[in-house]
Amino acid sequence: MSTDKTEQTEVVFTPYEISLCLHDVHRTRLWKEAIEDTVKAGDVVIDAGSGTGILGVFAALAGARHVYCIELHPRFVKLIEHLAERNGVGDRVTVIQADASNVTIPEPADVLICELLCTGQFFEPQVQVVRHLRQFLRPEATLIPRRIESFIRLLDAQEMIYGVRIDCDSRSVVMDDDEPISNRVCYDQIDLHNPNLLKVDAVVEVTARKSRQCDAVLIEGRAELIEGLFTETTRFLYNPEVIFLKEPVELTKGQRYRVHIGYGYGTDTLDAALKVEPA
Numbered sequence: 208m209s210t211d212k213t214e215q216t217e218v219v220f221t222p223y224e225i226s227l228c229l230h231d232v233h234r235t236r237l238w239k240e241a242i243e244d245t246v247k248a249g250d251v252v253i254d255a256g257s258g259t260g261i262l263g264v265f266a267a268l269a270g271a272r273h274v275y276c277i278e279l280h281p282r283f284v285k286l287i288e289h290l291a292e293r294n295g296v297g298d299r300v301t302v303i304q305a306d307a308s309n310v311t312i313p314e315p316a317d318v319l320i321c322e323l324l325c326t327g328q329f330f331e332p333q334v335q336v337v338r339h340l341r342q343f344l345r346p347e348a349t350l351i352p353r354r355i356e357s358f359i360r361l362l363d364a365q366e367m368i369y370g371v372r373i374d375c376d377s378r379s380v381v382m383d384d385d386e387p388i389s390n391r392v393c394y395d396q397i398d399l400h401n402p403n404l405l406k407v408d409a410v411v412e413v414t415a416r417k418s419r420q421c422d423a424v425l426i427e428g429r430a431e432l433i434e435g436l437f438t439e440t441t442r443f444l445y446n447p448e449v450i451f452l453k454e455p456v457e458l459t460k461g462q463r464y465r466v467h468i469g470y471g472y473g474t475d476t477l478d479a480a481l482k483v484e485p486a
């Protein structure tokens with residue numbers, strides 16, 4: 208499958224950020240469980256977006272015959288090799304420094320691990336990478352994660368912080384005084400076995416819980432790693448995204464509202480098209 212420039216995104220991670228992934232114990236234990244339940248002795252595994260290499264090393268320790276760790280940034284390559292060697296699996300881990308949405312894997316794989324998750328699949332190229340790497344998977348291969356869901360609700364968002372009015376366009380944190388003012392609905396489901404689309408363009412309906420001004424939407428997400436095992440907001444990762452509306456909307460309690468949301472996977476929350484109107 209060819210990959211053109213529109214299928215790639217560019218996110219630069221720092222050592223600080225990937226160490227947050229490693230030390231987000233709740234998140235990383237979920238991935239360990241999913242990998243240990245999936246990888247069988249003799250499997251070939253791809254770990255796309257390896258960072259520290261922790262997920263690839265879990266796969267090697269679970270018995271994989273070989274693990275290909277794909278990492279975009281040269282500065283992380285030594286880190287991954289070192290981790291594999293320190294844990295006695297250096298001979299079964301190969302690090303390929305490349306863009307995982309444009310790389311060649313030397314042999315067919317049984318398992319694809321890819322942790323390029325971000326709430327709503329903004330910013331990170333999970334979908335682009337999985338679309339590209341599918342050509343190197345055996346037909347019965349397992350994908351971790353297998354599915355991604357994104358949820359939206361209307362928000363009365365706090366704009367006065369520290370006594371200062373902050374005109375955010377978007378933020379990856381929920382403040383104590385942010386108040387959800389509608390129910391939460393799922394607006395997108397990505398089946399990673401068959402990721403046909405590179406964008407979401409959805410219209411969903413919600414009901415107002417309060418008569419209040421809605422100035423933002425709250426996006427939350429979760430990914431199903433293996434059947435029944437989900438990762439969602441953890442200590443440092445998969446943060447909710449608050450995206451402000453260009454024009455606030457006055458809600459009436461009990462009234463239904465139509466929410467339109469559109470964006471390309473891997474793009475910035477600021478570029479999302481958003482509209483809220485009475486249904």
Ligand SMILES: C[S@@+](CC[C@H](N)C(=O)[O-])C[C@H]1O[C@@H](n2cnc3c(N)ncnc32)[C@H](O)[C@@H]1O
Pocket residue numbers: 218219220225228229255256257258259260261262277278279280283305306307308322323324332336
């Ligand atoms: C969220 S971190 C995950 C690290 C690790 N897999 C983990 O779970 O702890 C994402 C990593 O993917 C790398 N990355 C981002 N885009 C990539 C791409 N297109 N190809 C390969 N690696 C990429 C980043 O440099 C970063 O190290």
